[in-house]
Amino acid sequence: MAANYTILRWAGSKRQLVPLLSSYWRASQSKRYVEPFAGSACLFFNVAPKEALLADINLELIATYRQIKKDWKGVLAILEELDQSKQTYYSLRSLDSKKINNPLVRAARFVYLNRFCFNGLYRTNQSGQFNVPYGKTGSIPSELVFSRSSKLLKRAHLLAADFDETLRYVRKGDFVYMDPPFSVHNKNIFTDYDSSKFDFKKLIRLRKWMRRLSRMRIPFLVSYLESNEAKMLSEGFYKRIISVRRSIAGFSSNRKAAREFLISNILV
Ligand SMILES: C[S@@+](CC[C@H](N)C(=O)[O-])C[C@H]1O[C@@H](n2cnc3c(N)ncnc32)[C@H](O)[C@@H]1O
Known part of the structure; x- marks a missing residue:
């Protein structure tokens, strides 16, 4: 398993796949790394690109990265x-983050809840309040992880946006890694990142973007749980099916081997 340089924990993170995923980034020989579904941005923090665009629909997540980028010492001091x-x-969980005026405190709260919640899940209730229970086995990231993360985030442009918007900023010389939430029917695994679910329409939009990126000759990589949807996404592209250990419904005690599609327009 690769060393873990991520500052956050994230359900659905691709930590165990980093060595394989990074071979696509290297083969692409691209200048800029783009990740529209960043989450804990596991691949980004491990490949350490010189230039990047990191985006996610989760505003709190991106606001936290902005503070770590700007003043990691301030965030750590509060923690x-x-x-x-x-x-x-x-x-801390009971506080309404929108009513916290100090952005450093808001970021520290996000990191704290992320590090001590159950299995790195991000889930909110209908009014947008984080509602994941306490997870017992958390820890605060070390000074080294904070300073390294901040250094790498300084090389990245950060965007709180839907992937559709992020992909409009993609240009020649970019490599795009996309790890969307699963939208598999009847399997409610890891879809609760945000109140807006990743539905089938979004999957169709993703497929359109994959074709557009290919026409623009921009290398991409998509990871997706083996399913009919993954087959649909992969049509006409190179695909590889790999086995991953995955916790079911967020329970680490209930790990199963699942198969994942890696879909790309470059052959690695
Ligand atoms: C499987 S996770 C990505 C995990 C990531 N690869 C990592 O290393 O942690 C999917 C991410 O997509 C984000 N997301 C969900 N819907 C989105 C959308 N429409 N546009 C952009 N991001 C979205 C979620 O907030 C979540 O962080």
């Missing part, structure tokens, strides 16, 4: 003041 108890977790 170090907090005790690591279940009680503190629930009192």
Whole structure:
């Protein structure tokens, strides 16, 4: 398994696939790395590109990356003041992030909840309040992880946007890695990143973008759980099917081998 340089935990993160995924980035010989569904941006933090565009629809996530980029010491200082108890977790969780005026405090709260919540899940209720339970086994990222993350984020342009918008900024010389949420019917695995679900219409839009990127000769890589939808996405592109260990419904005790499609317009 690759070393883990990510600052956040994220359900559906592709940590175990980093060595394979990074071979696509290297083969593309691209100048800029683009990730429209960033999450914990596991591949980005591991390949450490010189230039990047990182985006996600999750505003709180991107706002947190912006603060780590700008002032990681400020975020860490606030985290170090907090005790690591279940009680503190629930009192931070009960705050309405929109009412926290200090962006450093808001970012520290996000990192704290992410690091101490159950299995790195991100889920909100209908009013947008984070509602994942306490996860017992968390830890605060080290100074080294914070400073490295900040250094790498300084090379990235950060965007809180739907992938459709992000992909409009793609240009020649880019490599695009897309790891969308699963939109498989009757399998509600890892779809709760945001109140807006990743439905079939979005999948069709993604497929259109894959074709457009190919016409523009821009190398891309898409990862997707084996399914009819993955077959639809892969039609006309190179595909590889690999086995991954995946926790079902976020329960790490319930890990199963799942098969994942890697779809690309370059042969690696
Ligand atoms: C499977 S996760 C990505 C995990 C990531 N590869 C990592 O290393 O952690 C999917 C991400 O897509 C984001 N997302 C969901 N719908 C989106 C949309 N329409 N546009 C952009 N991002 C979206 C979610 O917030 C989530 O962070």
